[in-house]
Amino acid sequence: MAMALRAASRVLLRAGSRLGRREAVDGARRFANKRVLVETEGAAGATRIAVMKFRNPPVNSLSLDFLTEFVISLEKLENDKSIRGVILTSDSLKRGNQTKVAATEKTEEKRATRDHGGRLQERPGIFSAGLDLLEMYGRNPAHYAEYWKAVQELWLRLYLSSLTLMSAINGASPAGGCLLAITCDYRIMADNPKYTIGLNESLLGIVAPFWLKDNYVNTIGHRAAERALQLGTLFPPAEALKVGVVDEVVPEDQVHSKTLSVMAKWLAIPDHSRQLTKTMMRKATADNLIKQREADIQNFASFISRDSIQKSLHMYLEKLKHKKG
Numbered sequence: 104m105a106m107a108l109r110a111a112s113r114v115l116l117r118a119g120s121r122l123g124r125r126e127a128v129d130g131a132r133r134f135a136n137k138r139v140l141v142e143t144e145g146a147a148g149a150t151r152i153a154v155m156k157f158r159n160p161p162v163n164s165l166s167l168d169f170l171t172e173f174v175i176s177l178e179k180l181e182n183d184k185s186i187r188g189v190i191l192t193s194d195s196l197k198r199g200n201q202t203k204v205a206a207t208e209k210t211e212e213k214r215a216t217r218d219h220g221g222r223l224q225e226r227p228g229i230f231s232a233g234l235d236l237l238e239m240y241g242r243n244p245a246h247y248a249e250y251w252k253a254v255q256e257l258w259l260r261l262y263l264s265s266l267t268l269m270s271a272i273n274g275a276s277p278a279g280g281c282l283l284a285i286t287c288d289y290r291i292m293a294d295n296p297k298y299t300i301g302l303n304e305s306l307l308g309i310v311a312p313f314w315l316k317d318n319y320v321n322t323i324g325h326r327a328a329e330r331a332l333q334l335g336t337l338f339p340p341a342e343a344l345k346v347g348v349v350d351e352v353v354p355e356d357q358v359h360s361k362t363l364s365v366m367a368k369w370l371a372i373p374d375h376s377r378q379l380t381k382t383m384m385r386k387a388t389a390d391n392l393i394k395q396r397e398a399d400i401q402n403f404a405s406f407i408s409r410d411s412i413q414k415s416l417h418m419y420l421e422k423l424k425h426k427k428g
């Protein structure tokens with residue numbers, strides 16, 4: 104398993120440097136590639152935590168490029184012995200198809216956009232819109248296989264990470280967005296009813312893979328997962344808390360500070376005992392995928408290539424495109 108992960112990571116690292124994606128390195132405190140910004144907090148020499156900010160506009164979808172850059176960044180953090188905790192969150196996104204508010208306007212208005220009548224329109228934040236539908240639609244089986252391998256890799260890396268992982272969910276988090284969150288050790292969500300979280304695959308005419316289903320069952324229990332998966336339920340914050348998809352809901356402007364303070368409590372636990380406990384809880388679920396990765400890739404490639412599934416995805420994409428009109 105470790106060898107397989109190391110080999111896959113070497114491939115990803117080679118791909119990353121070939122594409123020249125690393126844009127800026129500022130000592131050990133901040134590094135970025137195009138789609139993931141990593142900032143570290145804490146004094147040099149002491150335990151530090153890192154914040155991984157997604158910035159893949161317009162909706163932080165998990166494109167192949169994003170997945171590659173994410174895994175490279177995570178690996179760098181895993182290899183940095185001063186880092187013990189990582190927070191996953193979204194960088195604030197600005198959508199390209201609306202007029203951006205002038206920088207001179209008040210701070211709260213800067214985060215808004217204007218509608219066609221020129222009125223300020225508050226847009227919901229987005230943690231991640233999940234897997235990139237354009238990676239799963241209209242491509243060939245080889246592409247689907249490559250994409251799915253990268254999705255598996257992301258899940259395995261996160262689910263088995265020895266770091267303490269927390270998600271600061273500052274926006275909508277459907278499907279693959281929820282995947283990112285539920286691999287974490289702790290989830291804190293902004294109290295904004297416009298934000299929802301859950302595995303909504305069934306609404307798209309697709310099915311969550313067994314390992315994501317297992318992760319969901321481990322998080323919210325079998326009965327709740329059975330119902331939520333069939334209905335494709337996207338929970339607003341209060342319901343997400345009630346069912347256990349998230350651990351805490353806090354006012355939007357406190358998500359980051361609250362996550363930092365919970366992280367401090369987790370980091371007070373000795374690493375070795377916490378890590379061994381985490382492995383004990385998660386290994387069997389991860390092993391289920393590890394022992395049949397190749398078969399899972401083939402299943403995905405043939406499932407997603409079906410005419411009926413492509414048709415469902417087409418209809419869903421059209422629905423997204425026309426919902427504004």
Ligand SMILES: CCCCCCCCCCCCC/C=C/C(=O)SCCNC(=O)CCNC(=O)[C@H](O)C(C)(C)COP(=O)(O)OP(=O)(O)OC[C@H]1O[C@@H](n2cnc3c(N)ncnc32)[C@H](O)[C@@H]1OP(=O)(O)O
Pocket residue numbers: 161162164200226227229231232233234235236237275277278279280303304307309310311312402403406407420423424
């Ligand atoms: C027999 C069994 C065998 C099983 C074998 C296994 C099979 C496995 C099958 C595969 C299962 C995989 C698991 C899938 C996981 C997923 O993650 S699928 C993706 C699910 N995501 C969604 O449903 C979210 C869709 N998006 C939205 O709801 C909204 O966009 C939003 C995130 C709430 C944001 O809304 P808003 O701010 O209003 O922005 P929009 O205008 O809607 O979007 C802006 C543009 O972005 C495009 N877009 C949105 N989401 C995605 C996406 N996920 N991928 C790619 N592109 C996306 C959207 O179309 C807009 O585009 P333009 O119109 O061109 O601007």
